[in-house]
Amino acid sequence: MSIRHGLLALLExxxxxxxxxxxxxxxxxxxxxxxxxxxVYTTLSRLERDGLVxxxxxxxxxxxxxxxxxxxxxxxxxxxxxxxxxxxxxxxxLAIKLAMAVGAPGVDIRAVIQSQRHHTLKAMQDYTRLKAxxxxxxxxxxxxxxxxxxxxxxxxxxxxxxxxxxxxESRLVxxxxxxxxxxxxxxxxxxxxxxxxxxxxxxxxxxx
Numbered sequence: 001m002s003i004r005h006g007l008l009a010l011l012e013x014x015x016x017x018x019x020x021x022x023x024x025x026x027x028x029x030x031x032x033x034x035x036x037x038x039x040v041y042t043t044l045s046r047l048e049r050d051g052l053v054x055x056x057x058x059x060x061x062x063x064x065x066x067x068x069x070x071x072x073x074x075x076x077x078x079x080x081x082x083x084x085x086x087x088x089x090x091x092x093x094l095a096i097k098l099a100m101a102v103g104a105p106g107v108d109i110r111a112v113i114q115s116q117r118h119h120t121l122k123a124m125q126d127y128t129r130l131k132a133x134x135x136x137x138x139x140x141x142x143x144x145x146x147x148x149x150x151x152x153x154x155x156x157x158x159x160x161x162x163x164x165x166x167x168x169e170s171r172l173v174x175x176x177x178x179x180x181x182x183x184x185x186x187x188x189x190x191x192x193x194x195x196x197x198x199x200x201x202x203x204x205x206x207x208x
Contacts, residue, residue, distance in 0.1 A: 002033075003025075003035065003039070003043055004043055004046070004047065005075075005076060005079040006025055006028075007021055007025070007040065007043055007044065007047065007053075008047065008052060008053070008068055008072050008073075008075065008076045008079075009076060010024050010025060010028075011053060011066060011067060011068040011072070012068050012072075012073065012076060014067075015056045015057075015065040015066060015067040016065065016066060017059065017063035017064055017065050017066065018037055018040045018041045018044060018063075018064075018066075019037050019040070019063075020063075021040050021044075021066075022035045022036070022037055022040045024143075025040075027143045027147075028142075028143050028146045028147070029146065029147065029150050030130075030147040030150055030151065032150055032154070044066055047066075047072065048066070050071075051069060051071050051072075052068065052069055052071055052072035052075055053066045053067060053068055053069060053072055054066070054067055054069055055067075094116060094161070097112065098112065098113070098168060109172060110169060110172060113165050113168055113169050113172075114169075116165060117162060117165045117166075120158050120161050120162050120165065121158075121162060123154075123158050124155060124158035124159060124162065127151055127154045127155045127158060128155060130151055131148065131151045131152065131155065134147065134148050134151060135148070
């Protein structure tokens, strides 16, 4: 949906053709989420089908130009005014990986965490370096300001992920220490699992 509305936002500045929209979208976001021309034209076709854009003649080079309609402007305003829905978060590969690694045979989950932390911190350093370069000169136009906002979001996201990884490692350490102090059942050989996850409790049923 962000591509759909992103193209509408660019078209509000005036008619554009497909590859021009792709270039401006990537310039505004610093190529963080690259597009291909086919993806742009597929989205434009759907926007045209929904009455949000129309083909608006051609430019001097014969490129088909697209223009936003009144319905498209209404849809764009609604998008800007509506908070991004967080009730159905997208799948996060890292969270799924760690969830599956807990208790998986032959997997050193702390090594998985440490490897990811190294990668995340390096990415954060790279983003911070790009931000310093962007701030070396005062942002001169809206594309530079937009790229700076995207960079800062990536930095905050990496910082939060690094803190979460530290939390995960601390929790695993506490679980391992708790498991090591539990009394051993009779007949065991004295071996204790490295990490033992607590048993799940039944979820309370909602009121009817």
